[in-house]
Amino acid sequence: MKVLIACEQSGIVREAFKKVGIEAWSCDILPSEIYSSKHYQGDVLDILDDRWDMMIAHPPCTHLAVSGARWFKDKVKEQKEAIDFFMKLVNAPIPKICVENPISIMSTKYRKPDQIIQPWMFGHGETKATCLWLKGLPKLNPTNIVDGRDNNVHKGCGFGWNTIECKKARSKTFQGIADAMVDQWGSLEIREDNGGVGQWESTPPREGDVGGSNPPTVKERENSGSSLCNEVKK
């Protein structure tokens, strides 16, 4: 099984998959915060066709989140680009897809999310409503419901709301959510009765989903000179 974590610079979800022996690659235009040879630094749209089994994507929400609605009128072009980017991820030729975003205009521009999760459902006493749009994946079950309901997202980071570092800190995936994804989705088996060609044994994909292809082997990548083999220099 090969998993693509799209738009992840923190390495949190990638490392959670790695811990249980699943091959996972992160991709971001920024370098990975945790050094890894399995980070592709570049545009994720360039590697969507690389025959992944699963993708978990965290596209930027700056021009989509309803919390920024008062600025929408000034950023029509940026918003259109953000919508197009989101839709390219959601329509990628990958059998299992989770696209994550806060409460955003994608609920009307695309469709309502399959579920809305909160960090407090996964062991973190905080609120941060997070929408998941799922294709071929079951809903994520809460793993550890805790009491706290702090809203840290709007508290800032102590070093400037609009700095890159603060944006990175605010957008990091919660470890409990990453672990739940690995536990619940990483254990889905690929059927082996199709010559090893990956077809998943869980909920059937929705109409329009593409299934049944394996990601490339390391050898295939080497032969094709795929950019995925590029290592990110620290």
Ligand SMILES: C[S@@+](CC[C@H](N)C(=O)[O-])C[C@H]1O[C@@H](n2cnc3c(N)ncnc32)[C@H](O)[C@@H]1O
């Ligand atoms: C909302 S943040 C998600 C952060 C993620 N949850 C993490 O833990 O690292 C969106 C990320 O998308 C990245 N990004 C934006 N455009 C991209 C592109 N075309 N290809 C890959 N990554 C992109 C940004 O650099 C940013 O790190």
